[in-house]
Amino acid sequence: MTAATDAVAPPKARGGIAQSVSDSLVVAKRNLIRMTRIPEMVIFGLIQPIMFVVLFSYVFGGSMNIGGSTSPGVYREFLMAGIFAQTVTFATAGAGAGIADDMHKGLIDRFRSLPMARGAVLTGRTLADLVQTALTVVVLAIVALLVGWRIHEGVPKALGAFALLLLLGYAFSWIGALIGLSVRTPEAATSGGLIWLFPVTFISNAFVDSSQMTPWLRHIAEWNPFSATVQACRVLFGNPGVSPSDAWPMQHPVWASIIWSVLIIAVFRTLAVRKYRSATA
Amino acid sequence: MPGAIYAEGLVKTFGHVRALDGVDLDVPEGTVLGLLGPNGAGKTTAVRVLTTLLQPDSGKAFVAGIDVLKHPDEVRRSIGLSGQFAAVDEYLTGRENLQMVGRLYQMNAKRAKARAGELLDRFNLADAADRPAKTYSGGMRRRLDLAAALVVSPPVMFMDEPTTGLDPRNRQALWEVIQELVAGGTTLLLTTQYLEEADHLAHDICVVDHGKVIARGTSDQLKAQTGGERVEVVVHEPEMIPPARDVLARYGLAGIGHGEVSVEDHTRKLTVPVAGGAKLLAEVIRDLDTVGVEIDDIGLRRPTLDDVFISLTGHAAELADEENGGPGADARRKSRKEAAK
Ligand SMILES: Nc1ncnc2c1ncn2[C@@H]1O[C@H](COP(=O)(O)OP(=O)(O)OP(=O)(O)O)[C@@H](O)[C@H]1O
Ligand SMILES: [Mg+2]
Numbered sequence: 001m002t003a004a005t006d007a008v009a010p011p012k013a014r015g016g017i018a019q020s021v022s023d024s025l026v027v028a029k030r031n032l033i034r035m036t037r038i039p040e041m042v043i044f045g046l047i048q049p050i051m052f053v054v055l056f057s058y059v060f061g062g063s064m065n066i067g068g069s070t071s072p073g074v075y076r077e078f079l080m081a082g083i084f085a086q087t088v089t090f091a092t093a094g095a096g097a098g099i100a101d102d103m104h105k106g107l108i109d110r111f112r113s114l115p116m117a118r119g120a121v122l123t124g125r126t127l128a129d130l131v132q133t134a135l136t137v138v139v140l141a142i143v144a145l146l147v148g149w150r151i152h153e154g155v156p157k158a159l160g161a162f163a164l165l166l167l168l169g170y171a172f173s174w175i176g177a178l179i180g181l182s183v184r185t186p187e188a189a190t191s192g193g194l195i196w197l198f199p200v201t202f203i204s205n206a207f208v209d210s211s212q213m214t215p216w217l218r219h220i221a222e223w224n225p226f227s228a229t230v231q232a233c234r235v236l237f238g239n240p241g242v243s244p245s246d247a248w249p250m251q252h253p254v255w256a257s258i259i260w261s262v263l264i265i266a267v268f269r270t271l272a273v274r275k276y277r278s279a280t281a
Numbered sequence: 282m283p284g285a286i287y288a289e290g291l292v293k294t295f296g297h298v299r300a301l302d303g304v305d306l307d308v309p310e311g312t313v314l315g316l317l318g319p320n321g322a323g324k325t326t327a328v329r330v331l332t333t334l335l336q337p338d339s340g341k342a343f344v345a346g347i348d349v350l351k352h353p354d355e356v357r358r359s360i361g362l363s364g365q366f367a368a369v370d371e372y373l374t375g376r377e378n379l380q381m382v383g384r385l386y387q388m389n390a391k392r393a394k395a396r397a398g399e400l401l402d403r404f405n406l407a408d409a410a411d412r413p414a415k416t417y418s419g420g421m422r423r424r425l426d427l428a429a430a431l432v433v434s435p436p437v438m439f440m441d442e443p444t445t446g447l448d449p450r451n452r453q454a455l456w457e458v459i460q461e462l463v464a465g466g467t468t469l470l471l472t473t474q475y476l477e478e479a480d481h482l483a484h485d486i487c488v489v490d491h492g493k494v495i496a497r498g499t500s501d502q503l504k505a506q507t508g509g510e511r512v513e514v515v516v517h518e519p520e521m522i523p524p525a526r527d528v529l530a531r532y533g534l535a536g537i538g539h540g541e542v543s544v545e546d547h548t549r550k551l552t553v554p555v556a557g558g559a560k561l562l563a564e565v566i567r568d569l570d571t572v573g574v575e576i577d578d579i580g581l582r583r584p585t586l587d588d589v590f591i592s593l594t595g596h597a598a599e600l601a602d603e604e605n606g607g608p609g610a611d612a613r614r615k616s617r618k619e620a621a622k
Contacts, residue, residue, distance in 0.1 A: 026381060026384040029381075030373060030377070033372070033377060037413060105368070106364060106366045106367075109364055109368050110362075110368035110369075110382075111385070112334055113357060113360065113362040114357060114382065114385045114386065115354065115357040116357075116385050120385075278336070
């Protein structure tokens with residue numbers, strides 16, 4: 001009868017890392033449950049990269065010159081690293097829309113009134129997006145194998161490439177988190193999360209051989225954080241079209257990819273958590 | 282010694298709107314403060330400042346003795362909040378929502394689960410517990426949100442229009458919950474548009490308008506400020522209004538002239554402020570009978586909080602918009618977001 005008012009003292013906050021981890025996992029679980037209840041979202045997220053694979057490889061297939069070869073098969077192998085990398089960056093839009101939606105529905109108010117770890121709402125969101133990204137990458141890899149993409153450097157290196165991809169996706173979801181906190185509607189977060197990805201992913205080595213670009217564009221492309229991961233994947237997969245450029249990120253793409261991703265996480269996580277704390281719906 | 286909720290000179294502006302314009306509050310431990318005020322008065326803003334969701338431009342606030350501006354994290358450990366708009370995850374079931382909140386209060390999984398079950402029973406949500414909250418009615422969501430605010434029993438609770446949209450039975454049930462909480466020593470700040478509710482639950486009442494506290498005191502004190510009792514008569518035929526008015530004027534407090542008697546023609550209702558209670562009422566009935574006035578209804582009326590409210594704020598409590606947390610409330614929320622741009 002008095003269940004609602006039985007003295008349930010608030011448990012002592014554990015504080016510190018343990019609480020951050022546990023709070024983040026609670027929020028991540030909540031976001032994953034949501035994803036299973038809105039499967040359309042996950043499915044659309046899968047269809048888009050598959051469409052890219054098919055369109056790019058069959059439309060551009062015969063007309064691209066990759067390392068002296070214009071064979072569609074070579075372009076397809078070249079292309080996959082780009083598509084993988086582009087796909088993981090779409091996590092930006094997911095994280096942004098999810099957080100903007102929570103703000104819009106007042107859920108952020110609920111979270112902010114609880115004695116939670118500071119970054120847990122955002123970390124929980126980005127972790128859930130990481131799971132979705134991983135799922136998308138698996139499906140995409142299967143489709144890629146079907147259209148003729150292969151790995152040539154063994155499974156451990158390929159797994160290393162996938163790890164770099166997921167790290168990049170995770171980093172970009174923090175950019176999305178900041179966007180989600182800064183806009184007013186989930187719709188704005190989705191488009192705001194996507195538009196800037198086009199220049200970032202196209203002024204890169206993802207879809208064309210960047211060494212054939214005009215010099216100033218080539219410099220941007222070679223130092224683009226996104227290009228480093230693409231180059232690293234090509235190296236680790238043993239795919240054609242590894243840029244011979246002597247720009248540092250092109251020479252040390254694995255390190256460059258890791259450094260860029262960690263840097264993005266450090267900067268955008270800090271900004272997003274600060275914004276979260278002052279956010280008002 | 283400041284109370285469990287204490288605020289001094291709170292100011293919060295949104296652009297040119299002064300949502301809070303120097304609000305002082307002092308709620309002693311274990312009591313209920315009812316915050317009343319018309320739409321846009323600043324009630325929600327006050328709650329948001331006190332629950333660490335909003336930074337005031339200036340002023341001081343302490344909750345459970347902790348400085349809200351300096352130690353918001355500690356304040357959060359001592360408060361429960363049910364905001365004006367239900368903050369539940371609509372894709373999660375009711376049970377999952379409550380378990381999540383329990384886990385975020387650092388309960389272990391087992392305890393969070395048990396607590397969720399208790400609250401679902403208590404708030405009549407057991408049947409719907411395992412459906413996504415998306416499928417809940419407005420009142421059910423509201424109850425789920427209230428349950429979420431009660432997952433732990435924090436020493437200080439904030440409820441922003443908790444009974445808006447609840448049917449009478451569930452409103453009654455919530456009142457009981459609130460009374461139990463307070464009996465257990467919880468301090469509560471409650472905003473409401475239902476003045477009857479403030480009358481019933483609140484020890485002290487603060488009336489705010491345009492971001493300022495315009496009156497405070499117990500419900501009886503406020504009523505006494507507004508005036509004493511009066512006699513209300515509804516006559517049977519419109520042509521009986523003039524003779525009835527003459528009779529009532531004799532009993533009117535001022536005693537002279539017709540000025541004191543107010544008449545509502547379309548309802549055939551006459552009202553006059555009096556002093557003298559039930560004995561006087563009997564005399565009025567006799568006199569009306571003597572002059573041949575047939576009456577449909579007669580009564581001695583004490584001022585209600587509604588009267589207090591209307592006389593203080595100069596306009597009626599605008600209930601329609603808020604009722605059921607309906608589309609009006611939603612639209613307002615949107616336009617507020619736009620305004621925030
Ligand atoms: N985020 C915001 N941006 C701009 N203006 C705001 C914001 N929040 C509140 N206001 C304004 O501040 C004033 C007080 O709003 P508040 O929500 O506190 O009123 P209230 O007393 O809770 O009203 P109601 O009874 O309608 O819930 C209103 O004029 C409102 O438009
Ligand atoms: Mg309000």
